[in-house]
Amino acid sequence: MKGIMRFSVLAVLTAVLVLAGCGGGSQQATTGEPETIHIALTAPITGDWSEYGVNFRRSVEMGIDYLNANGGVLGRQLRLSVGDTGGSPQEAATLAQRWTSDPTIVAQIGSFSSSEAMAAQPIFDSEGMVQLSPTASHTGFAPGSEWSFGIVGTQAAEGPFMANFAYNDLGLRRIAVLHLNNDWGIDTARHFSDAFTRLGGEIVRTEFYFDGERDFTAVLTRLAATNADGFFMASFFNDGAAIARQKERIGWDVAFLGPSSLYSPQLIELGGTAVDGLKTNVSFFGDDPDPRIQAYVSEFQQRFNARPNFHAALAYDAIILLADAIERAGSTDRQAIRDALAQTRDFPGLTGSITFTPAGDAVKEYRRLWVNSGRFEIWEG
């Protein structure tokens, strides 16, 4: 029985510790000044996705500083609490519980991945708090709850745009597809393929690869053996650059294109001349002469000594959009904020104008983009 006894002693001691911890925690929660509007950010600040999480925090902090310097929202200053998920869906859900239990928090931005956002969704849904994810693009995310909103836009709109680009502008008829095997990659490949087939084109072969793979020559050789006149790759820029290099090495000379996730200065750094001629699209173009975009890019560069990418710009849009919704709601009531956010029409974001579908997905505008002699340029036809 010695084991059980020791267990009991320790359990009691732990219980005391927990109680002590809880006491401290709840005190902290109530000391917030009533004058501020408290917003939470959930992001993978550490772990495999930390690059995205850190950019989320930078952008949201920049947005809050901008808003506070311009009189705040409803005449009150904004205050931010940041929670790190480390990329774990379970931690995202724990944070959701933490945010929703804190009565001072009015809405939440995050998280980065669809897995994190969807693990947290049941909690935001039952407690009633806005879950505004800058990047979650899983087709089940926004329709899963009336409290969930996604502003990246789903592949349901981007896929047909790229299919149209390929079929009508580039005159491609037979396309081979390679996609990253995750929720996003599957969706991207499926929506593009469906739309391209509907236009009258043919998908001659579809292959996939796993996150972390570095050697694509086997799948590329299989795709090159088809009579395809075009190649669509549903990848992020780092994989995209490697795929382009290996495609060049095996001598497969064919028109190639991919979704907006390929747009990053690093694509050209890593891909060199192999990515020349790549067609993609963009909702946020860092070299856009639009003064608002230039102001954002230069401030971001000045503050963090890094160039913002699409994901960072989406997080900036998220905080500005949320502040706008609170202003329109005229109160910090969680339900009122949700209703105002759902009413968003033609909100002028850095990543294009944002209008929500009834399900809570943003309808985005896309612009044709291509790599021309080592530079991203708007494609003029």
Next chain:
Amino acid sequence: MELKQMLRRIPTLLGSARATMAAFSVRYRMPLVLLLLVGIVAFPHVITGPYYIRVATIMGIYVILASSLNIIIGFTGLFSLGHAAFYGIGAYTSALLATQAGVSFWIALPAAGLVAAAFGALIGVATLRLRAVFLAFTTLGFGEITRIVILNWRSFTRGPLGIAGIPVPRFFGTPFTRVSYWYLVAGLAVITVLAVYRVYHSRIGRALVAIREDELAARSMGIHVFGYKVLAFTMACFFAGIAGSFFAHFQRFISADSFLNTESFTIITMVALGGTGSIVGAVVGAVILTLLPEMFRFLVEFRMVLYGLILIMVIVLKPGGIVGVKGVFEKPKSRRKPWIVEKLTRKPTIPDTTQPQGGTL
């Protein structure tokens, strides 16, 4: 006093604290058990914050996982790096039964345990003939294979899309609330700890410890080493499957991201920190390593640095784990063996004539 001297005294102080605690617990055994049960029942009514109840519930899941892994690592001395795979198999079994076949949670829960146990037995039979680091490699590999199968077998597991909309369990028609989740996980954790306790103090447990201490001696005493290893593995996987089933119905969305190898490492760390081979140790490890990252949340990116520092401190100051019998960080001690091994390997009374005797020719 010099810092070095002070540091050197810490283990002694901890040791005497432990002795005092042990004496205290002997004297007040029943009141303490009662106090613990009252604590479990009263907890969600005293601390009503949903966040705290959730953290406690997650803690319960890890208590089950760490206690069950302790059967493999602590009692039997095998190093399995694939516990998250069985946790995931349990979660997917339960989630698929509930969403695809409409099976009630109360049937899905034991089914998940059984499926995970079946996989445990299968993997055990295939790999348990391997020793030490080779077993660690194969179980690590199995964890990765499980992840890849979940991602690839899209028609069955929905691949990377994960399984959403897992129903909330019902108890006589009433849907579960936060409090019912806590009571269920606390109940499951208590059952797991009791079961592990019963196993440890049974013939099976003694056989497992004998295998851990000296496999050859155990075999020579007639213990079916391989059979007992597979049994230990299967039992541990059963509880991991139960934990997985609970997790799936608690979080209501699962994807392969929740069952990565890092999850296995977290569970092993819990066992090692608490004290390998100690029933209480696994519980303590699970509790501490769930609470620490939550308590230090305000540090954001430095949170995990602190977590690492605390682990290093335990390794340096108390290599056997906080309440450990024999730790993975500890150098093997050959002087003192548990009583069972001493009994089993005691020198025979008849002089051994097979060995050459000193002085004779």
